[in-house]
Amino acid sequence: MLLKRIIPCLDTAGGRVVKGTHFEQLRDQGDPVALARGYSEDGADELTFLDIDATPQGRATLVELVEQTAHEVFIPLTVGGGIREVDEIRTLLRAGADKVSIQTAAVRRPELITEGARAFGSQCMVVAIDAKRASGKDRWMVFTHGGRTPAGLDAVGWAREAEHRGAGEILLTSIDADGTRAGYDLELTRAVVDAVQIPVIASGGAGHPKDLAAVLTQGRADAALAASIFHSGAFPIPQVKAYLASQGIPVRI
Amino acid sequence: MIALIDYGAGNLRSVENALARLNARATIAATPEDLARARAIIFPGVGAAGPAMASLRDRGLDQAVIAAIRTGIPFLGICLGMQLLFESSAEDGAACLAVLPGTVGRLPTREKLPHVGWNTLEHVRPHPVLQGMEGQAFYFVHTYVVVPRHPTVTAGETTHGVPFVSAVARQGLVGVQFHPERSGTAGLRLLENFLRFANVEAAA
Numbered sequence: 351m352l353l354k355r356i357i358p359c360l361d362t363a364g365g366r367v368v369k370g371t372h373f374e375q376l377r378d379q380g381d382p383v384a385l386a387r388g389y390s391e392d393g394a395d396e397l398t399f400l401d402i403d404a405t406p407q408g409r410a411t412l413v414e415l416v417e418q419t420a421h422e423v424f425i426p427l428t429v430g431g432g433i434r435e436v437d438e439i440r441t442l443l444r445a446g447a448d449k450v451s452i453q454t455a456a457v458r459r460p461e462l463i464t465e466g467a468r469a470f471g472s473q474c475m476v477v478a479i480d481a482k483r484a485s486g487k488d489r490w491m492v493f494t495h496g497g498r499t500p501a502g503l504d505a506v507g508w509a510r511e512a513e514h515r516g517a518g519e520i521l522l523t524s525i526d527a528d529g530t531r532a533g534y535d536l537e538l539t540r541a542v543v544d545a546v547q548i549p550v551i552a553s554g555g556a557g558h559p560k561d562l563a564a565v566l567t568q569g570r571a572d573a574a575l576a577a578s579i580f581h582s583g584a585f586p587i588p589q590v591k592a593y594l595a596s597q598g599i600p601v602r603i
Numbered sequence: 604m605i606a607l608i609d610y611g612a613g614n615l616r617s618v619e620n621a622l623a624r625l626n627a628r629a630t631i632a633a634t635p636e637d638l639a640r641a642r643a644i645i646f647p648g649v650g651a652a653g654p655a656m657a658s659l660r661d662r663g664l665d666q667a668v669i670a671a672i673r674t675g676i677p678f679l680g681i682c683l684g685m686q687l688l689f690e691s692s693a694e695d696g697a698a699c700l701a702v703l704p705g706t707v708g709r710l711p712t713r714e715k716l717p718h719v720g721w722n723t724l725e726h727v728r729p730h731p732v733l734q735g736m737e738g739q740a741f742y743f744v745h746t747y748v749v750v751p752r753h754p755t756v757t758a759g760e761t762t763h764g765v766p767f768v769s770a771v772a773r774q775g776l777v778g779v780q781f782h783p784e785r786s787g788t789a790g791l792r793l794l795e796n797f798l799r800f801a802n803v804e805a806a807a
Contacts, residue, residue: 352714352763353721353740390787395721421620425787426742446616448785471650473717473744518719547715572720602721602740 353600354566355395355573356587357551358580360385362431363403365411367581380581383418389580390423392587395602397423398451398521398575400478401431402496409438413445420446428476430521436465443470451521453478454494457501457508460515467516475519476551477512481505481538482525490524490538497525505538506545513546520546521575524554531557531578539569551575559585559593566599605801606632606641608668608684610658618647618681621784621791627798635667643801644671647784648683652707652747653695655683665700672702677775677801679732685771685778686749694747703771703778705751712764717746722769724781728758730772731800732793739789741781743769748780775800 360367360382367382386397397419401412409432416429429442430451439450456463456477466475480497481490490505501508509520522542524535532555539552549572552565556576565571579585594601605622607615607629615631622629622645629645632638646668648655659665672678672688680688687699692707699707710718720743727737736759748767751757758777759770769780777797783790 351722352718353723355720393787420617421623424617424621424624424784424791426785444616446620448617473719518717549715549719572715 351600353395353602354594355551356393356562356591356594356601357396357398357573357575358385358389358394358587359398359400359553359575359577361577362399362401362412362415364408365415368402382415383422385581386419386423389587390425393591393602394425394587395573396426396428398428398430400451401429403431413441416442416445416447428521430476430478434462436462436469439466439470439474443474449474449476449518451476451478453480456512457492457494457503460511463512463515463517467518472516472518475517476521477509477517477519478521478523479505479509479512479542480523480525483535483538488537488541490541493525497528506541509542509546509550513548517548519549519551521551521553527555528553529578530555533557533561534565534569534571534574536564536569539565539571543570543572549573559590562590563594563597563599566594567597604641605629605643605645605798606638608638608644608646608664609633610655610662610664615647617782617784618645621794622798624791625795625798633662635663638664638667638671641671641676643677643797644668644679645797646678646680646684646687648681648685648687649744650683651694652683652686652692652697652699655687656697656699659687669700669702672776675775677797678777679797680776680778681784682745682780682782685780686747688776688778689749689751692747702776703751703756703773704753705749705756707747707749709746710748710763710765710767714764717744718763719744721786722761722763722781724759724761724769726760727770728772730758730777732777732796733758733770733772734796736789736793741779741783741786741789743781745780749778
């Protein structure tokens with residue numbers, strides 16, 4: 351049986367791991383390679399680097415970081431943040447990434463999804479969607495630029511289009527829940543899972559192992575991504591996975 | 604010396620990195636001469652069957668792989684590198700190397716495809732390379748699966764809606780559908796088993 355995946359996310363800037371609340375207030379969390387190694391040894395099923403430093407120097411640093419990580423970590427690695435071109439995707443895959451995550455550029459030019467899927471396979475192409483609930487409605491709108499710019503797209507419809515264009519997975523972040531540690535947006539997650547055939551990785555809001563259990567069962571997500579719950583040391587991965595297993599959720603122990 | 608076959612399909616780097624972690628040096632084999640010098644061969648693969656076979660033929664590597672396997676050399680096929688050992692693939696309608704009897708077809712499941720993520724290896728038949736692997740989880744990324752004509756080739760199974768063959772073995776030849784180089788500790792142990800089996804000096 352396909353197991354549910356637990357994915358620590360490392361937001362990187364200038365070669366360091368940072369994490370904010372509601373996409374702001376960044377705090378330094380440490381050395382990415384060391385954190386990646388530790389998470390891998392702890393039983394993380396995959397790792398995601400999201401680079402929030404879109405400067406040219408930042409990009410070169412990111413490629414170096416991916417190379418170093420690939421030498422030491424033998425689980426799948428997804429890299430995202432400011433990717434705009436097929437050449438950038440190629441550079442990151444050659445450096446050792448298994449998948450890339452594209453967000454703003456996919457909204458601006460959806461053909462990029464198809465171009466990447468044709469060149470490297472759908473399994474490499476993760477489309478990241480940051481979504482915010484339209485006030486008082488069961489409807490979520492897509493935002494780009496770290497949650498600041500409305501894209502004028504419905505999140506469920508955009509997920510469907512991304513799949514149609516060749517995305518292999520959807521990385522779905524709730525802007526409302528992100529950084530709150532109050533739980534994932536289960537309704538948003540389920541709405542997207544039900545709309546697409548490809549795996550959905552839920553993100554934003556994890557504060558307790560119960561939150562991951564809820565999004566993997568009620569939310570029907572294929573994978574749960576989280577950052578601060580792991581970085582803070584509050585709930586180490588083995589503890590989270592043991593809890594999920596105790597709830598009857600199939601995970602890799 | 605372990606040869607990693609380079610036929611322009613996919614990233615050899617992750618396999619190379621995993622072998623480096625195990626203190627094993629691999630050489631990249633891009634010509635039939637490179638393969639002829641090898642003491643053990645790893646045949647990785649990401650991508651589609653048609654272009655991969657075309658690329659092997661262009662480089663003269665198709666006949667070299669068949670010849671190497673005939674000598675009984677320790678050989679590990681990974682993902683597409685296992686599929687290409689069979690007679691033909693429904694993917695691109697490609698004629699393959701026909702080292703093993705059987706075909707490659709789309710996984711007949713109602714579950715999501717491609718089959719991406721961690722899944723367990725079961726019903727493992729005893730083989731030095733697969734020792735200790737029963738029930739272990741490995742990382743899979745694929746849509747097509749091998750269908751051996753003779754069950755004796757089957758060395759392990761995995762279930763994604765339906766059971767499918769996820770490992771094959773015949774003497775020195777082993778193939779796995781998953782990616783040991785992406786499967787954490789269990790994957791490294793499998794590669795270590797292969798190195799030991801191949802009796803390659805691991806230490807630098």
